[in-house]
Amino acid sequence: MIQFEKFSLPNGLRVIVHRDTSTPMAVMDIMYDVGARDENPERTGFAHLFEHLMFGGSVNIPNYDEPLQMAGGENNAYTTNDLTNYYIQLPAENLETAFWLESDRMLSLAFSEKSLEVQRKVVCEEFKEHYLTKPYGDVWHKLRALAYKMHPYRWMTIGKELSHVEKAKLEDVKEFFFKHYRPANAILVVAGNVTTEKVKELAEKWFGEIPPGKKYEHNLPQEPEQTEERKLEINSNVPLDALYKCWHIYPRMDRRYYITDLITDILSGGGSSRLFQALVKEKKLFSAIECYHSGSTDSGLLTIEGKLIKGVAMKDAESAVEEELNKMKNEKVTEQELQKVKNKVESMIAFEDMSLINRANSLAYYELMGDASWINFELDKYASVTPEDILQESRNIFRSTNCSTLYYLSEN
Amino acid sequence: MPERKQPPSIVDAVHFKLQLKPCQHFSLANGAEVYAIDAGAEDVMMMEWVFFAGNWFEEQNLVAASANFLLKNGTSNKNAFQINEHFDYFGSYLNRSCYNETATITLHCLTKHVKELLSSVRELITDSVLPEEELAIYKQNMKQRLKVNLQKSDFVAGRLIDSYLYGEDHPYGKYSSAKEFDSLNRDMLVAFYKKYYQQGKFMIFIAGRLPQDLEALLNDQFGNLPNGSVLIKDMPLRPETEKKFRVVNDPDSVQGSVRMARPFPNRHHPDFLKVQVLNVLFGGFFGSRLMSNIRENKGYTYGIYSFLQNHIHHSAWMISTEAGRDVCEATINEVYHEMERLKKDPVGEEELKLVRNYMIGGILGELDGPFQIIARWKNIILNDLDENYFYNSVNAIKNVTPEELQQLAIKYLQPEAFYELVVT
Numbered sequence: 001m002i003q004f005e006k007f008s009l010p011n012g013l014r015v016i017v018h019r020d021t022s023t024p025m026a027v028m029d030i031m032y033d034v035g036a037r038d039e040n041p042e043r044t045g046f047a048h049l050f051e052h053l054m055f056g057g058s059v060n061i062p063n064y065d066e067p068l069q070m071a072g073g074e075n076n077a078y079t080t081n082d083l084t085n086y087y088i089q090l091p092a093e094n095l096e097t098a099f100w101l102e103s104d105r106m107l108s109l110a111f112s113e114k115s116l117e118v119q120r121k122v123v124c125e126e127f128k129e130h131y132l133t134k135p136y137g138d139v140w141h142k143l144r145a146l147a148y149k150m151h152p153y154r155w156m157t158i159g160k161e162l163s164h165v166e167k168a169k170l171e172d173v174k175e176f177f178f179k180h181y182r183p184a185n186a187i188l189v190v191a192g193n194v195t196t197e198k199v200k201e202l203a204e205k206w207f208g209e210i211p212p213g214k215k216y217e218h219n220l221p222q223e224p225e226q227t228e229e230r231k232l233e234i235n236s237n238v239p240l241d242a243l244y245k246c247w248h249i250y251p252r253m254d255r256r257y258y259i260t261d262l263i264t265d266i267l268s269g270g271g272s273s274r275l276f277q278a279l280v281k282e283k284k285l286f287s288a289i290e291c292y293h294s295g296s297t298d299s300g301l302l303t304i305e306g307k308l309i310k311g312v313a314m315k316d317a318e319s320a321v322e323e324e325l326n327k328m329k330n331e332k333v334t335e336q337e338l339q340k341v342k343n344k345v346e347s348m349i350a351f352e353d354m355s356l357i358n359r360a361n362s363l364a365y366y367e368l369m370g371d372a373s374w375i376n377f378e379l380d381k382y383a384s385v386t387p388e389d390i391l392q393e394s395r396n397i398f399r400s401t402n403c404s405t406l407y408y409l410s411e412n
Numbered sequence: 413m414p415e416r417k418q419p420p421s422i423v424d425a426v427h428f429k430l431q432l433k434p435c436q437h438f439s440l441a442n443g444a445e446v447y448a449i450d451a452g453a454e455d456v457m458m459m460e461w462v463f464f465a466g467n468w469f470e471e472q473n474l475v476a477a478s479a480n481f482l483l484k485n486g487t488s489n490k491n492a493f494q495i496n497e498h499f500d501y502f503g504s505y506l507n508r509s510c511y512n513e514t515a516t517i518t519l520h521c522l523t524k525h526v527k528e529l530l531s532s533v534r535e536l537i538t539d540s541v542l543p544e545e546e547l548a549i550y551k552q553n554m555k556q557r558l559k560v561n562l563q564k565s566d567f568v569a570g571r572l573i574d575s576y577l578y579g580e581d582h583p584y585g586k587y588s589s590a591k592e593f594d595s596l597n598r599d600m601l602v603a604f605y606k607k608y609y610q611q612g613k614f615m616i617f618i619a620g621r622l623p624q625d626l627e628a629l630l631n632d633q634f635g636n637l638p639n640g641s642v643l644i645k646d647m648p649l650r651p652e653t654e655k656k657f658r659v660v661n662d663p664d665s666v667q668g669s670v671r672m673a674r675p676f677p678n679r680h681h682p683d684f685l686k687v688q689v690l691n692v693l694f695g696g697f698f699g700s701r702l703m704s705n706i707r708e709n710k711g712y713t714y715g716i717y718s719f720l721q722n723h724i725h726h727s728a729w730m731i732s733t734e735a736g737r738d739v740c741e742a743t744i745n746e747v748y749h750e751m752e753r754l755k756k757d758p759v760g761e762e763e764l765k766l767v768r769n770y771m772i773g774g775i776l777g778e779l780d781g782p783f784q785i786i787a788r789w790k791n792i793i794l795n796d797l798d799e800n801y802f803y804n805s806v807n808a809i810k811n812v813t814p815e816e817l818q819q820l821a822i823k824y825l826q827p828e829a830f831y832e833l834v835v836t
């Protein structure tokens with residue numbers, strides 16, 4: 001059970017305090033309700049580029065990192081298709097430094113031309129490092145565009161193409177900031193060796209005067225139900241043939257999300273999971289195979305991805321995958337197998353919750369979804385899943401008309 | 413309206429009193445040493461069996477890593493699937509890893525399940541059969557994985573720079589090839605397993621919320637294993653005499669992997685701890701000289717870091733980055749430029765204070781949690797140090813002077829001592 005207290009400032013900033021006196025540290029986590037899905041389709045990659053610019057100085061503080069390092073702190077940030085998250089860990093005595101830094105950059109950025117110019121280059125190098133230079137690096141650009149036709153999940157967080165990032169202008173940066181980086185669209189979590197009284201006092205002092213801004217409504221184009229099988233073939237200079245199949249699943253807060261999560265654990269994850277055992281160990285068709293899902297806020301994708309053994313025909317590999325999926329659709333899992341994956345979830349949550357940063361991050365996320373207290377009901381939701389649920393949802397998800405398939409073929 | 417131009421007052425991290433939580437230490441009936449940290453907010457624990465079975469001890473490349481990998485792929489009573497299913501059922505994670513001097517088996521589990529799992533770990537140590545068929549699958553899959561990795565310039569660069577520093581036959585410098593996977597056979601793995609696991613020497617590191625009867629539990633399962641002795645041979649270094657290398661791996665790549673490195677002594681050398689501070693200043697954190705110049709000012713790269721390699725016998729001081737293909741040479745020049753600046757002028761008090769506070773704050777954060785604490789102890793023990801090493805390193809951070817750092821820069825940051833490699 002993770003304890004916390006919650007209050008709001010008059011400007012709409014939601015504040016959550018999670019006290020843990022066993023640590024000398026404090027964590028501040030600020031989550032903004034904006035991600036790559038909120039971008040203009042002609043200006044993709046902007047939410048993430050913007051995250052970089054948040055470190056280029058704010059209205060009263062020319063350098064963000066130095067004073068934090070001076071206070072013995074560390075920070076990082078990440079952007080997803082759904083949200084942007086910033087977090088600091090520092091000695092609890094120096095908590096006010098975090099309030100000072102984060103409130104100033106919520107008040108206003110410095111909007112420096114030089115910082116924009118450098119960060120555009122840095123992000124382009126990040127784009128190259130992760131998505132262009134690696135074999136199979138572009139696969140998610142292709143897959144997203146295949147599986148999504150309407151919803152902005154059709155592009156990646158890093159952006160559709162380098163040119164979008166290269167074209168970003170300072171006026172875009174300003175507009176984006178005042179639309180999304182306002183108290184009304186943010187959640188502040190303070191965790192660690194702190195008290196609610198102190199956090200309240202500091203929050204009012206540092207964040208209280210920031211204008212509330214307008215609450216942003218996502219109003220995103222929804223993805224229509226897929227009604228036909230989709231296929232794409234790529235021939236490229238990669239060493240091995242690879243198979244990717246993905247299916248649309250459910251939004252993060254849907255009950256069926258939990259069923260889907262357990263389905264992926266049954267298929268993949270441990271050394272005794274079905275795909276690994278049948279296709280890598282017994283039939284020796286793949287050298288590696290995994291099943292995972294995107295975990296996104298809106299309806300995401302469940303994906304099976306495998307590298308074929310040299311010489312194995314793609315058709316044979318694919319039908320062996322289908323065979324395993326048919327088992328999911330036709331035979332109920334045993335209570336024992338279901339218990340195994342539930343036990344795995346229980347221990348995974350326990351290991352994750354060891355870290356103060358993870359706890360702060362989860363609290364912010366559940367609050368963004370609607371209510372921070374949901375953090376304590378996750379296990380119950382998994383526990384309530386039955387073998388019938390798994391069967392039913394396997395039938396729903398693994399339909400050919402819900403599936404996009406990508407053959408990534410080796411030219412060598 | 414709060415004063416926003418001036419930072420709030422802080423407690424300088426150098427004033428924090430850092431303490432390494434003491435570690436329980438006992439020996440099993442067979443003399444195997446156990447180190448344990450009982451702490452943590454969740455009912456979870458981690459156990460690690462460390463064997464002296466790294467690639468230092470193999471007579472043919474890949475034997476140590478392959479024997480380690482196949483430990484959980486079959487015993488005389490269970491096949492790989494049954495072994496995995498048992499650990500999976502209890503929501504536990506059983507991993508194994510092979511390093512240079514050591515090789516490990518690691519178990520992460522909920523404390524309430526540990527009793528169900530220990531006898532299965534024992535089975536892996538006493539009764540693995542390393543089945544022929546599992547070896548065949550492993551060889552096939554590893555060769556395929558290697559093929560993919562060899563297309564990545566960072567992977568290729570990492571292998572090459574180590575081979576320049578230590579020589580291709582040294583445990584720290586050798587690397588895998590498809591041919592060497594092919595030449596592995598079960599007999600050599602079984603012989604290695606017998607000598608270095610069944611009859612080998614091991615110690616155990618444990619952390620988390622521990623069961624009350626830990627010592628008895630461990631003695632039951634592991635106190636009657638042979639726990640032999642091993643001889644750590646001296647391995648000659650054969651560093652490359654040539655210093656500068658440019659390698660083309662993929663003519664179409666948009667980035668290059670830049671590595672620069674020089675040999676450096678191990679943790680017992682008197683300069684080691686102070687050079688750690690110099691390294692942080694140079695390229696060890698986000699505010700470092702290299703990062704400020706090459707990422708934040710020039711935008712040549714997404715990130716650039718320097719570090720001292722984490723080896724027991726010999727170390728190396730390495731600079732590593734992935735940079736735009738057309739700015740790799742400019743990046744190397746800037747690295748040398750930053751070396752010159754450190755040699756020419758002593759670091760300013762303010763910048764040094766920042767590095768001190770950052771490092772102490774980092775240690776304070778890292779000491780938070782049982783897994784991190786046992787990792788520090790493990791490092792101390794495997795490197796044949798004692799807890800003074802921890803306090804000496806804190807002292808070095810707090811007290812090293814700008815002049816000492818400058819002298820160390822003059823002593824070690826000599827361009828001619830560095831290997832230079834770009835893989836594009």
